[in-house]
Structure formats: C-alpha cells, structure tokens
Amino acid sequence: MIRFDGLHKSYGDLIAVDRLSFEIPDGEVFGFIGRNGAGKTTTIKMMMGLLEPSAGTVSLGGFDIRSDARAAKAITGYLPDHPYLYDKLTGREFLVFVAGLYGVPEKERAQRADALLGDFALVERADELTETYSHGMKQRLALAGALVHQPRILVLDEPLVGLDPQGALDFQNLLTRLAREGVSIFLSTHSLAVAESLCNSIGVLDHGRLIARGTLDQLRDRATAAAAGGRETPHSLEALFLDLVGAGEGEW
Numbered sequence: 001m002i003r004f005d006g007l008h009k010s011y012g013d014l015i016a017v018d019r020l021s022f023e024i025p026d027g028e029v030f031g032f033i034g035r036n037g038a039g040k041t042t043t044i045k046m047m048m049g050l051l052e053p054s055a056g057t058v059s060l061g062g063f064d065i066r067s068d069a070r071a072a073k074a075i076t077g078y079l080p081d082h083p084y085l086y087d088k089l090t091g092r093e094f095l096v097f098v099a100g101l102y103g104v105p106e107k108e109r110a111q112r113a114d115a116l117l118g119d120f121a122l123v124e125r126a127d128e129l130t131e132t133y134s135h136g137m138k139q140r141l142a143l144a145g146a147l148v149h150q151p152r153i154l155v156l157d158e159p160l161v162g163l164d165p166q167g168a169l170d171f172q173n174l175l176t177r178l179a180r181e182g183v184s185i186f187l188s189t190h191s192l193a194v195a196e197s198l199c200n201s202i203g204v205l206d207h208g209r210l211i212a213r214g215t216l217d218q219l220r221d222r223a224t225a226a227a228a229g230g231r232e233t234p235h236s237l238e239a240l241f242l243d244l245v246g247a248g249e250g251e252w
Helices: 040-047 069-074 091-101 106-119 135-147 165-180 192-198 216-229 237-247
Strands: 002-011 014-024 029-034 055-060 076-079 153-157 184-188 201-206 209-214
Touching: 002 040, 014 040, 014 055, 014 209, 029 040, 029 165, 029 192, 029 237, 040 055, 040 153, 040 184, 055 069, 069 076, 076 135, 091 106, 091 135, 106 135, 135 153, 135 165, 165 184, 165 192, 192 237, 201 237, 209 216, 209 237, 216 237
Parallel strands: 029 184, 029 201, 076 153, 153 184
Antiparallel strands: 002 014, 002 055, 201 209
C-alpha cells in the first residue's frame, strides 16, 4: 500500500504540491495525470526521498519515507523521467550491479538479470555497452533495473517514453501481471489512452492539488452531475481531463 499523509511542498509563496492525502491499495495501478508543471514529478521525488517535503509524508508498504527511508526504498522500484545508466557497463552488468545495490543474494543476481533481459527483448545486446543502446533500449533496461529486486511497489514517471508500440504494449501487459500479483503501481503518464486502458483508478493533479480521484466510471458520474445544466457529459478520459482542468475549481 502507498499512503499519502498531508504531503505538501512549497517554495516561498509558490505551492508546488498541496496537502495530498489518499491511499493506493495493494494490487492497484494508479494513474497520476496532470498538465506540465502540475506537480507530478515533485510529488514523485518526495515519494522517493529525493526531495524534502515542507510538510507531511508518504508511507510505502508501511514504511515512512522520511523516518524509515532505507526500508521504504528496499521494497520499491523507481523509474525517474530521465533514468541514468552507466555507459561503460553492459546491459547484463548493469542489472547485476543494480541487483547488488538492492541486496539481492549474489547467486540470484545473474539469473534475475537474464530473465529480465529476456522479458524486455534485450538478450541479443546484453553484453554490449549501454552507451551503444538506442533511447528505447535504454528505457527498457532502466525499467528492468526497477524490477530486478522484485519490488512490492513500483513508482514510474513517464515509463513509456521512447518505447515503440510493441514495447509499450508488452510493458502494459507486464504491469497488469504485476498488479495481479499484488504489486502497487503508481504511474505518472501523459498518455491518457494508457491511463484509461491500464489504471484501476486515476488522480488528476492541477496546480499541486488533487482535484479528482476515482475510477473512470466514478469520474464519469461526477461529470454527469456537473453537466446537469445542459453541457454534454464527456466519456473518454481525455475529454474528462480537459473538461476538469479547464472547468475551474467549483465544477467537480
């Protein structure tokens, strides 16, 4: 489970993230959407202990990221929006190295690396330096690195950037399988089509505030209530999102 407790970040008078408080249960894929500058990446950096909140905290699997960061990170896989790879390591060496950082037993590291290289279609290039990889290959390898320690929680910031259509579909199928196995997945994405097809629930962030959260059907129901004055009810997530962020604070 992921739990937000009054998570807040401000820079002087600018509020970047405004008192987020909600929970994401085990086995749920939560889609986190919002316009550029809404505060999504700031939220994720605080989730991962990379940025100190002004107030509040996040618990990952019951571990507070502020007071028990080591335990929280040990059960969490994280893919930033701009992942870093070590150019002078091969793909296989990179995964074995990351597995070691997470404390995976030495005898299991190569086996897990090989399995993930297969899952992400990187076997043929496994022993080549990552500096020779295409952008899409680097993204797939970074995703594999986020999974090498078999985390209970996944935090993903724009994970589909750079993936070709088949790679994106394969990754969506992987997330669906992981969720069935009980992994909690926090997915920040600009792809509303992906969020609509993949996520069990969705949160919309606007100017640092969570202005809507629920399943797609729940968001439609709220839009139907807001449309009582004669405005047509939006049905796709894209239409709901545009209606919501353009409507102002009083409509939903």
